[in-house]
Amino acid sequence: KDFFIFSDFGSGQYLELQEKLKNPFMILDHHLPQGIGNKEEKSQIEDIYKKTYRWHLNPYFYEFDGSSEISGSGMSYFFSKCLNEENLDLSIIALIGANGDIQNKGENKSFTGLNSIILEDAKKSNLIEIVNDINLSLIKPLNQALAYSSEINLPGLSGDKNKTLKFIKRLGILIEKSDGSIKALMDLNQEEKQKLTSALIEYVSIKSNIEPNEIINKLIINRYLLKNEKFGSDLHDINEFSNLLNACGRTNNASIGIAIAMGDKKNAYSQAQKKLEDYKKMLVKALSWIKEEGKIKESEYIQYFFGEDVIPENIIGTVSSMLIFNESEHIKKNKPIFGYAKRKDENVYKISARAHDSIIKRGVNLSEAIREALNLSDLDVLGGGHPPAAGTKVPINKIQEFLKNCNKIIGNQLN
Structure with missing residues (x-):
């Protein structure tokens, strides 16, 4: 039988994979495991580790933060290094992945946690130079x-x-x-x-x-x-x-x-x-359209926008990130933003939510919020990610109810 490796994916769906996939498989992921709302749920995380460690590798099992200390590419790098120590040359690909996940959040945009170990591998192999x-x-x-x-x-x-x-x-x-x-x-x-x-x-x-x-x-x-x-x-x-x-x-x-x-x-x-x-060009068009047409709507604790026929599902997450993380005067940093776009050939919206660091420090956890909102909306759909960035998909006729529940849960987290 074919052997499947799920890279940067799978921890949030491990129960379904375990139940439905007949082929042998392995998960190399850095997202919170399915059913876990935040990294403080240590006993539940340990239970998942004990049940799945033979085929499931996740940084939270070892008390590393997957949202900031290692990316999916980093998990794959450590696996490749276990296969062959000569794979040190792949360390730079892992760092490129960590950068793409905006994990260079240490002092002066440095890498921390497991990413710093990968950086040392790249330095020892004379592959990378660090300059101020x-x-x-x-x-x-x-x-x-x-x-x-x-x-x-x-x-x-x-x-x-x-x-x-x-x-x-x-x-x-x-x-x-x-x-x-x-x-x-x-x-x-x-x-x-x-x-x-x-x-x-x-x-x-x-x-x-x-x-x-x-x-x-x-x-x-x-x-x-x-x-x-x-x-x-x-x-x-x-x-x-x-x-x-x-x-x-x-x-x-x-x-x-x-x-x-x-x-x-x-x-x-x-x-x-x-x-x-x-x-x-796609991003410039999307951001200009949002700003000029005043597409951002607000509730008490969240802000949101619909991509309509201008912003496709494949860039809705990037646009949400740029709006909340970039220096934009027309976006409030004290409210997470939810972008949604219709998925091609499906009667659902893809949801991409982002929250600024300033409210993550105040207790906002988008991964947890999305999972709770799905539950309150009676939706049997997978969703999650990290505290500052998470997503899911929601039937078109349920979007307003879902956003209303997100607003309620974010309010609870902040208060």
């Missing part, structure tokens, strides 16, 4: 990187690449190349980077009334560069590499992303760059 750098895209034109940064909010400048270009020029930085194109961050020398850093700290401090130390902590990050990749390419910085692979998946071209991860840096890479441009 400005928290901007390494390869985008600098004025665009500043204007559209999801990390740095510049009141009066953010969202306007012409204004950010003037801001840079006023610093005395020669921003244009000999061919007339705009330099990227990677083109600046150390002196120019220092000028830019000082100016950004001063500007944000004055405009946003934020202490310089707080700005520095967000502005200066660890950048992870892959030593065997071409300087300035989409594959050199693990953040750009992650964006490229994500674009392949979100545009239904997963095979191209897999080929790149396996080493195809020619044909697959050029195809992926085209998919990345397509993906960016």
Whole structure:
């Protein structure tokens, strides 16, 4: 019989897999196991471990947090390392996956927990270099990187690449190349980077009334560069590499992303760059539509939007993430956001929920909330994920009841 490996999936469905799948299988997942609302339910997690450990590998069994300390790719990496110690070269793929799951949440965007062990493997294998750098895209034109940064909010400048270009020029930085194109961050020398850093700290401090130390902590990050990749390419910085692979998946071209991860840096890479441009256009269109048409609706404790015929199911999660995690003035950070889009050929909505760190610290757990809301809505549907990011699918005729129950449960969590 064929042997199945469920990677980045399966823990939330292990009972159904155990009951219905006749083939032998293994689960390598980092999500909370089925029936578990949060990581504090240690005795229940231990019970699941005892029943399933022969074929089910999950970080929560060993008191590691799957939402921040290891991703699905990391779980697969440790499995591959057990098969063959020479698989250390796969450590960089695991880190790219962790970056894609926004798990570089330690100081200066460092990795923690099991991800830090994977990073040590990559360093020992001389595959990765860590540099202190400005928290901007390494390869985008600098004025665009500043204007559209999801990390740095510049009141009066953010969202306007012409204004950010003037801001840079006023610093005395020669921003244009000999061919007339705009330099990227990677083109600046150390002196120019220092000028830019000082100016950004001063500007944000004055405009946003934020202490310089707080700005520095967000502005200066660890950048992870892959030593065997071409300087300035989409594959050199693990953040750009992650964006490229994500674009392949979100545009239904997963095979191209897999080929790149396996080493195809020619044909697959050029195809992926085209998919990345397509993906960016989809996101810009989606975000502009939401903002211009005022599509965000609010309840007392949640906010939500319907993608209609503009935002398809394959990017509803990304759009929800960008709205809640990016520096957006028209989205409230004190309420989780629920995006939903109709699934193709099904009479259901795909739900993607996201919550900002500030309310996770106050007790919001979206994985738990979605499971409870499904139960209150009398829906026998699987759902869950992590405290800041979770999802499910809901019949079209049940969406309002489901959202009403989500609002009630989030209110209970906050209060």
